[in-house]
Amino acid sequence: MKIFLSISLFLCSTTYLYAADLFNGELQHSEKCTGCHDSSIYSREDRKVSSKPRLVAQVNFCKNNLGLMWFDEEVSDVVEYLNKHYYKY
Ligand code: HEC
Structure with a gap:
């Protein structure tokens, strides 16, 4: 299922001009990125980024x-999600 989703995302992104998918960014982030640090690291006072x-x-x-093994699109979904909610650059 996940592979199918990734493939269809990839196909969509090559067919149309790609706009970051914030919903996917949030999903990927909550599935893969909360094992070592929680979201408070993004808004702590001495944050690195x-x-x-x-x-x-x-x-x-x-x-x-x-x-x-993320596509560039998935990286950019997560970047835009983090930027929208925490970093705001
Ligand atoms: C294997 C553990 C681990 C996982 C899983 C992990 N990270 Fe990190 N992350 C770190 C460490 C270690 C730091 C640096 C913490 C520090 O410098 O205090 C960090 C820092 C960060 C920062 C910078 C925070 C700041 O200070 O501004 C971001 C952004 C970040 N991670 C994003 C992600 C994303 C997106 C994912 C999912 C792909 C992810 N992390 C998954 C270990 C992890």
């Missing part, structure tokens, strides 16, 4: 540490 490019880099870093 200080710009949008750094947010992209950090999401990729954590993703790669986890060994997730």
Whole structure:
């Protein structure tokens, strides 16, 4: 099911101009990204991420540490989700 979803997302994204899917970002984040840190890390006072490019880099870093095989679109969904809710760059 998950594979099917990923494939259909991929097909959609190559057919149409891709707009980040915040709902998917939230879903992926809650499924994969809350094992080591919770969301409070994104809004703590001395947070590491200080710009949008750094947010992209950090999401990729954590993703790669986890060994997730995400498409760029899924990375950008999660980046936009985090940016909208926490970072606001
Ligand atoms: C294997 C453990 C682990 C998992 C799972 C993990 N992270 Fe992280 N993450 C870390 C560590 C360690 C830090 C750095 C914490 C620090 O510097 O205090 C971090 C920091 C971050 C930060 C920067 C927070 C700040 O200070 O601004 C972001 C953004 C982030 N992670 C996103 C993600 C995303 C997105 C995922 C899911 C793909 C994810 N993380 C999954 C370990 C993890």
